[in-house]
Every structure is written in structure tokens, then in C-alpha cells.
Amino acid sequence: MTVHIITIGDEILIGQIVDTNSAWMGTQLNLIGAAVTGISTVGDGAEDIRGALERASAQADVVLMTGGLGPTKDDITKKVIADFFGVELQFHEPTYQRLEGFFRQLGRTPTAAHRTQCMLPTNAEVLTNKMGTAPGMWFEYNGSVIVSMPGVPYEMKYLMTNEVIPRLQEKFPVQAIYHHTLMTAGEGESRIAEKLEEIEDQLPAHIKLAYLPNLGYVRVRLSGTAMDAAALQMDVEKEAGRIRERLGDLIYGQNDESLEENLGHLLRNRKLTLTTAESCTGGYVAHLITSVAGSSDYFMGSIVAYANAIKQDLLGVDPATLETHGAVSEATVREMVSGALKVMKTDLAVAISGIAGPGGGSPEKPVGTIWMAVGNATTTEVFKLQSGKDRLKNIQYAGNIALNMVRKFVLKHY
């Protein structure tokens, strides 16, 4: 199955928005064995959209269009599609009813612009968009498929995952593809690759290995293709087993489980509770933990102690410690852990204090110096991270490293 992606929007052409949708779609399509053979970005003009649609549908089995569906006047995509198929737009009552229900919950009513959003080409199969007002549309045409989706990333992702990908898999059965992703944390991409060099060299031709690094964790993905799905699965799992053995506790999970999800399972199974005491990460670690549904089972809350006064008043950090060692120090994060355990009455606490940047660095403590501690009533373990100069990266990197520290602490002590 070949796919051409068309991204619609003047804001992309003038560089106001980076097109991250196409990369995400490319990844997802690649996972189901579909080959993206081209991506076209065009502006909001009817002629450009029409031209792109004609070229793409001549070249690929599937055309996936994103953007150009907002309720405002810069929306002409639907008309272009209707013209392309030689059909009319007609009012789609079920879509309007869905919108009415949505707005009723908000105590509002749809506007005229929303009525226009319900005008759809007569040959459209409507893909219900539970994340927004513009529906997705699926068209079949001479054995090929054309799909139109909104450009808002979370709406597009919802439609791709729940509607488009399953339909494509059904319509275009391909060679079996099997992936197994091992989630690792604690080492960088090149160290992991070094450890796996021998295994990688010995991989059979139909199985490939890819490293997908991120801030504080690396996904190691095995992908195989073959005609026999059952045999393929066995082959890939065998290699996954070898990698597991080689990497040991660097592996925390599989198949895109996040560190925060994994930690959630560990804590719930052991009936442990957790709190965070955060300075430079400013609530980001708490946000990661609470982005997991059901986290209230093990997460009680946090103290974001950005100012030193809060470190003293709420976490009981000794002013003398702050004076002698500074807020970014082993001594301070140790006291933040003790204080958080006492105040929050949890089994475990993790504390982070560092210099996120871009200002605030010094020769002894440059930007990116981040101290972390995790502990319980009897033991506390510390780690000093030396990160880079980018503020947001430092916060995210520290967040993932902190979660991994808690994970290893739990596995060691419980």
C-alpha cells in the first residue's frame, strides 16, 4: 500500500507552523507496512488543493489529507473534494446533532459556522471526530482511498488511530509486519547500540533494529516482515529475548509504555504512595505522573518549592543547608525528600533541584546542573545530572531521569 500525504495550510508554507503531523503519520503508517511515497504541502487555495489531490491520487493507493477544515472562511477543502468527485455538498444531520449535543453540554448552541461544517460531499463516509467539531471523511474512488482530516494534531491523531488505520488495514492486507519495542532508560543511544552490536550483526535479514532516542530514554524497536505471521512473531520475540537478556534492568517496559505508566503499575502493585518535591522541574514530574489515568491510587500530591522560602517553610529545609550548600546541592535534595515524606505522609518521595537555565549558572554549577534524590523513611539515594543549556529540555530530561530513579528504587527496596 502506497500513501501520499497532503498537508493544507498557508501557515505551514510561511513557516508559522512546523508540520509535525506528517512525521507522526509516517511513523504510524510505517508500523502497518504502508509506504509513504510523498508528502505535499499546499496553501489554502482551491486550485493548489485540487492540483495536489489529482497528482497524489494518480500516484498512490491512499491519499491522506490534513487541514483546511476549520469552521472559518478560509475553509474550501470540502468544496474542492466535492468538485473532484463531481458531487454536491449536503447537510449531514447526524454530524450536526453530534455538534449540538457537544455544545449543549457547554450550555451553548452551534453557530452558523458550525452548520457550514456539517455540509459534506454526498459520497463522504463520515469518520466521527470525538475530539473536535470538524468530521473526518473517507472516500473510495477507483479502488483507491482518499481521506480528509482536520489539521489540529490531537484531532488528526484520534481519527488516524481509531478510524483510518483500522480501515486501511482491512482494505489493504499486506505482508505480515511485527514489531516489538523495548523501552530502556538510564543509558544513551550509543551505549545501548554498543551493547547490542553483536546481536544486531547476527539479525536475520527479515528483522531490523532501530534506536529511537528521547530525553532520558531510548526505544529499541525490532521490526520484521514475512508472509507467515506466526513464524514471524516467534522470530522477532526470540531476538527480543536476546536483547532483554543483554540489557537487563536498562529495560523497563515494552511497546511504548511510558516511564510514568510503568512506575504507576509498580506503585499500585506494591501499594506504595509517592510525592514529588520539585524546584527546577516546577511541577513537570507531578504532571507526568498525573497524566496517567488512575494515578490518584498512588500519587498524593506535590510541593513545588520554587522559592527558597517555600523549601524552608513547607519542606523544612534547613536555612543553614541552603546557605552553606546552596539550593542546588545533594544536601538540599536530601532534606527536600525528608520534608516531603513528612508533610505528604507518603511511602516515597522524589526531589529535584537544579539550574534549568538559561540564566543562573556559575563556574561550579553551570546551567544544566540538576540534583535529584529519591527516598523512603530509611534510605535516600541521590544522583547529579549534568544536562545542557536548553531550559525546556533540561526540565524534560530531569523529569524522565527522576521517574527512572524512582522505578529503580522501588525495584531494589520493595
Add this chain to the structure above:
Amino acid sequence: MTVHIITIGDEILIGQIVDTNSAWMGTQLNLIGAAVTGISTVGDGAEDIRGALERASAQADVVLMTGGLGPTKDDITKKVIADFFGVELQFHEPTYQRLEGFFRQLGRTPTAAHRTQCMLPTNAEVLTNKMGTAPGMWFEYNGSVIVSMPGVPYEMKYLMTNEVIPRLQEKFPVQAIYHHTLMTAGEGESRIAEKLEEIEDQLPAHIKLAYLPNLGYVRVRLSGTAMDAAALQMDVEKEAGRIRERLGDLIYGQNDESLEENLGHLLRNRKLTLTTAESCTGGYVAHLITSVAGSSDYFMGSIVAYANAIKQDLLGVDPATLETHGAVSEATVREMVSGALKVMKTDLAVAISGIAGPGGGSPEKPVGTIWMAVGNATTTEVFKLQSGKDRLKNIQYAGNIALNMVRKFVLKHY
């Protein structure tokens, strides 16, 4: 001047790399009044590159190609270009000498692959790439221009800034382009569009309006083109003024300023301090605030009170309130504000308590019900948000709405 960008690379099609080059180029070209009319991404195959080059050169005055020039992929792109022009590749001695000098500094000598990099189409005007080994190439053809650059972002940026942009400006004296983006929060895209319908209908032909929505805020962008840059700026600013007047305090800023940056300026200018007391947002609002460099000037810290016990113990919420009204209620967020002000000793506090989902909803309080309050020592204002079913979206939406509430509170009371 119209420009078509061609991005070459399999790694972009499979989503391993996000194409940020095109957005950067779009921004730069826009600034000199060039209109990017399309972006095509193709794989590393000769046929695909040739097809894209033919289409692009037929459509636009200028074709800018990036990628496909690495030492391994080298042959393909350059051969395609040479074939396209009907010329041969020949060894370019000055480029080789530059490479030799470059490697001499590193105590090394060029490899055979680097010799291949010096084989260039005979009609190429060489653009010296001081950031890497692959040279840029400039071609003129029937009055139009084709440029080939490496895909490595800092090499491409160097060539664009120092070679391509100045040459384009000289070759194509262009119409001026002027943008003004107004940042709004508090209403959705369609309400904003409704309010601006009359203004939009009356816009002169050379000025266009676009709506760029996100969770909790909408960017409204005016874009104009004309020969006279000074007159154009006045025209666009005049329309921006009308929109400003019409939308009033829905507008919080301009030119892509975020809500958290805007709020930071407001608080710093008024010497106010802020804290957050978060339940369902779990630290996300604190994270937004602290993602701004220098936020320690006005942000003291937060209490993430996920468990009811923490709402009682740390924020002093009355157990009777929780019993009678529930944690997701006006009464609770009001008490969270009072408690946070007392504990954190700040001028302002914002509190959020809601049902992020996917579980925990009830008929009276469905998933997406989120109460918020912002207050100071004397006044507290509340708002009930009815959001949707997606956990992460609810958290992000509530976060932006909360920041906007604080912004409006500050503007009203200080």
C-alpha cells in the same frame, strides 16, 4: 517571486525526522516577500526526485531543494539535476581544495566519498558551504532558479542566509509582505470568526485573515502583500486596530506570545507573586508558568493537592466542604485559593479541581467538569469549565483557561 521547496529523504517519509527545514525556510522567504506556494517531500529515488523537480520548476520561479547530498546518497540528486539540464558531472577542483584544507586542519585527508562530493553538474554555480563538506549549487534556467543544498539544518541555514537569500533578493525584486498575529484566549475559533465577520468581509483584497486555533486560545493572523512596504504596514496595522477594538480583552498579546509569557510580564511589571493549588491539572499549570525563563521572579511554588487529605492538611479545605460539595465544586476551589494564599504567602493564587477522566464521572459531574478559582486577599472569582473526555486534552485546556483567568484577574484588579 514564488518558491517551491523540495525536501529529499526517506527518513522524513517514514517519520524518523520531522522536516523543520521547510518551516524555517518558509519564515525566511516570507520575510523577503517571497511566497512559498508548495512543499514536496520525496524519497531518495531518482525517479521521485526527477518528478518533483519537473513539477516544481514548472510551477514556481524558484525551486529550493534540500537533502540528498550526503556522501552516501551523493550520486542520485546531483545526477538527477545534471540529467534534468542535459549536462554532465565534472570534478570541481576548488571545492576539493576547500575540503582538503578543512581535513588538513583535523589532521586527516579526504576519502574517496569526498572526491565524489566534488563531482558537480557543469552548469552549477557553486555556493561555498563553510559549515560542511557538500557544496550548495545554484542553477539558472529559462529565467527561473533552482538551488540544491544539503539537508543538515545548520548547513542549509548558513547557505540560505549567506548565499541564497541575497541572490534571490537581487534577482527578484518583490512585493512586500506583512503579517500581524493577534493572540486571543477565552473564545473558540467560530465565536471569534463570528465577531470578525464584518471586518473580514470588508478587508481589502491584498489583506487576508486566518484563524489558528489551539486548546484554550486562537491566533488571528492578518497577512498582506503590496509593492509599497510602508503603506502595506499601515494598512495591516489599521485592520489589526479594528480587530483589537472588536475583540477587546479577548486579545492578550501578539506575534506568538504564549499565555504564560504574557502573564509573566504582567506579574513582573506589577510586582505580584503567584501560586497554584492544583488537583486535576496535577502540576501542569505550575509547569507552564515555570517553562518561562525568569519565572522565579513572580512564581513562588505550588501545592499539587491530588488526594483530598492533602487538600485538607496543606490547603486547609474544610472536610465538611469536601463532604457536602465534593472535591470538584465551587466551594472547594474557593477554599483552595484561600489556603494557597495563606501557605504560600503570595499576592495571587489560582486553584483547579476537576474530573480529568477517563474515569470518575457522574451524571451531575461528567468527565471534563473542571472548577477553577483565582483570587487575592479580598476577592475570588470562579469559573466552571465543561471540557471533553480526553484526559490530557482536559488538563491542557484547563491549564490555558486558568492562565487566562489569572491574566484577566490581574488586569481587572491591579
